[in-house]
Amino acid sequence: RKRLIPKYCQKIGVITSKHGAVLADFLNNLGKFGFKITMIDARVEGQEAVEDLLTAIRTFKKQDIDVLVIIRGGGSLESLMAFNNEMLVREVADFKVPVIAGVGHHQDEPLITFAVDASVSTPTAAANYLNRSWQEALLFLEKQERVIFGFFEEIFEIQRMAENKLMIFMQSLKAALASIAQKLSYA
Numbered sequence: 305r306k307r308l309i310p311k312y313c314q315k316i317g318v319i320t321s322k323h324g325a326v327l328a329d330f331l332n333n334l335g336k337f338g339f340k341i342t343m344i345d346a347r348v349e350g351q352e353a354v355e356d357l358l359t360a361i362r363t364f365k366k367q368d369i370d371v372l373v374i375i376r377g378g379g380s381l382e383s384l385m386a387f388n389n390e391m392l393v394r395e396v397a398d399f400k401v402p403v404i405a406g407v408g409h410h411q412d413e414p415l416i417t418f419a420v421d422a423s424v425s426t427p428t429a430a431a432n433y434l435n436r437s438w439q440e441a442l443l444f445l446e447k448q449e450r451v452i453f454g455f456f457e458e459i460f461e462i463q464r465m466a467e468n469k470l471m472i473f474m475q476s477l478k479a480a481l482a483s484i485a486q487k488l489s490y491a
Contacts, residue, residue, distance in 0.1 A: 307402045307421045311437040313370035318343040319360040320375045326427045330375055330406075333431035337438040342367065348376035353386035361395045371434070372399060374416070375406040375427040387414030396420055406430035 320326050322345040331341075344363055346356035357374070364372055374396070376384075386392070387407055393415045396403050402421040406429055407414060417423040424430050 305397070309402045309404060309422050309433070310370050312441070313434065314338060315340045315369045315371075316342070316434065317364040317367060317369040317372045318375065319346050319357065319364070319372070320427070321345060321348050324377065326375055326377050330373070330427040330431050333428045333435075335431075335435040335438055337435065339434070342369065347386075349379065349383050349386065354389045354392055357386060357389075357392055358395055361392075361399065365400060369401055371401055372403045373406065373430050373434075374403065374420070375430055377427070384414045387416040390415075392416060393419045404430050404433060 316339055318327070318330065318341055320330070320343070322343070326348075327343065334341075342364075344360040346360040347353040348357070361372070376387075384407065387405075396405075396416055397419040403419075404422045404424065405417050405420040406424045406427045407417060413423070422433060424433050
């Protein structure tokens, strides 16, 4: 049931705690590709985390996004227990758009990482995952730009060589005409 993450997604929904370094890590590593990010603050640890996460997911169900990203830093298996909740796993599995999880650093993988469409090890890896297709597109465009400029350089070189040949021909023609004119003036 895994869905492909859209190649050039623009509208990203993010669920994480606004406290801590996770959000900053994600945003600092997200490229400058015109992403429109909507963030919902949710507890990602403790007894109220499941309800916060469920509320955030249900809120995003009503919004126009291309992909949903759920992130938090690593931690012990106990601190990741909210991400093992069956209701949360079902909400993620039934979400309308693809979901990426950057939860737990892959040391202890909570159940949510098996329900999402793409699981990465860290919030930074989630940002890099979203950047990848845009970076590949930029590299492709740069390569095509070099090819196009190469073609123009080749055309200009051919033109320059043609002009040089034409100048040599014109000089030869001028010299030949001068020689003919000189011979005719003696005759």
